[in-house]
Amino acid sequence: MKRFTTHHPVWSVIIAIVVAVILWLIFAPWPAGLEETFGRKRIFLNAVFGGITLGALYFLVAAGFTLIFGLMRNVNLAHGSLYLLGGYLGFEISDATGSWLLAFPVVFIVVAALGLLLQHQVFRRMDGQDLRQTLVTIGLSVVLADIMLWIWGGQSYTILAPDWLSGPVELPVVSGVGKDGQPAWLRFPAVRIAILVAAIVIGVAMWLVLNRSRLGMLIRAGVDDREMLTASGVRIQYVFLAVFAFGAGLAGVGGIVGGTFQSLSPGEDTRFLLASLVVVIVGGMGSIPGAALGALIIGLAEQLGLVYAPTYSVVFTFLIMALVLAFRPQGLLGQGR
């Protein structure tokens, strides 16, 4: 942080101003002039918080994707299928047992086991052949998508959140001023807050594991120089297995989350694959903080775009990606190639 500010003083000032403006926009009551041009503050706040929650979901899905990519150079284009599979399984489990929480560990284990199987039986056989591995994931996504269509059909499912998470909560954020001059607080669905908190917890935990544990050290070393790590006696296949299983499991859990506050239907797999791709391209390939930043930016752009320019919300996402590619091809927090 200190190094960044001394090296890029102009950028630091710009970032500080932007952050200050955003914080002011969120926390301060808006003056009347601003409300006239931008519409109600409540709408803006809902879009912002919706964007942050969507970003949290994107982060859950994209974190595994970027980890797998960073370590194994394998663009797992079946990642969206794992997401959708996790969602369907979560729906079945919570429907059968009535327990929403139970679905998480079960789905994580099942989808992670599928990831283990894939890594051990498929990708290990073509180690070092990036393109072939990627082609295999494409074939897998086609097959998985059709099998899921076969089993669950074309209708859309929504996973019901438990009672203690339904309904709104009041946030300590002013959404407007009531008629009697009292500030009105923003109300936001509790499920989304829970998802946001969970994503932050998972993100921090991942950061801790990556930066403070032996496994994390191995993974970081593998991302930087795989051959050297192998040469120094580490059984890299085990690291691969662990990372692939974890990334797959995370995608499966993301499926439950997505199925709870959005819906599950055929086609969601490619939607989330696209989201992961864009998030990872914007944030920087193979970087967990990059995935978090990219997910936040894309989630916000999508939701704000949906509110203020409904026809062109996809274009915003795409424009951000094109700008990043044009000026910083390795991604915002990428390490270079």
Next chain:
Amino acid sequence: MAIEARPTAEKSWIEQVAPGWWAVGLILLAMPAFAGDFVLFQVFGWTFVLGMIALSLMFLAGYGGMVSLIQMTVGALGGYMVAILGTSGTALSLGLPWWLYIPAAILIASLFGTLVGALAVRTEGIYTIMITLAIASAFFYFTRQNYGIFNGYSGFNLVVPPQLFGIDWRQPVPFYYLTLVCAALSYAAVVYVARTPFGLALQGVRDNPRRMAALGFSVTAHRVAAYTFASVIAAVGGILLVWQNAQVSPGTAGIPQVIDILVIAVVGGLKRPIGPFIGALIYVLLRVFSPDVLLAFGLSGERFKLLIGMGFLLIVFFSPDGVLGLWEKWRARRAHAVDPLSGAVRDTAGGGRP
């Protein structure tokens, strides 16, 4: 395919063409004499069209080392432009004359392909797949949301080829010859360009970009130019595809369609320009006839995707060079079997193969 059968002034060159190519060319030219309308229009017309789009991917992947998933989107944009600038059943169409809107459509689609290429070549290898797939999906979602230009979800219908020389080009036999000629021309163009200095430099860039840069070649310019050339072929293919279906909608370039083009190119083989056409033929045969076969086995006819995905997986697993790779392996083994004593691989290939 049939271009090898074209007579030219160079006698020695004609003699180099293997007999098999003459046979293929003659059979393709004489096809309407014995094939039904369905086979001409649905099977072969579709094969040539998909083959052309996959050929543009094969050119980029095989000679340029860039696996681009944008080709179907470029083709769809060409089709959209034909619908928007030309005539369709929608009021949004401008109704320009054919000699204006066809070149304009190809030009716009190629421009788009070049722009995407300029973005994509900033990255390498598998990154290219990610970026082109992301742009292709963005195009799909954008056309689905945009009603002002692309007419949103429903797209354009009644997009038919112009009535030139008093012929309805959507009738099976004219359409068959139209697609055959276009496919043969693109095949010839790819074979020719691969042998030009540009094509050779592009293959050099594929094999060792740093050395080519040190030799004074502009790596980026060659790659972007390759995208431009491939986009022209994809655009022509896309326009023909739209004419065949008589409609264009976001689903024309949806993610499954984008992936299908990759499947076709990989199944056929990315090493030779003929590969995409073989892949396209296999794909079309599967698409057209697998519902019947699946029904015969008591499965629902909708499961053809599963069949195609499984076939693709098997090919990638056992023969990364596609069906052509299998064929070559088999031939090499046979050649070895013929001459076990000397151990030398007899050259049974013959001339004329690109």
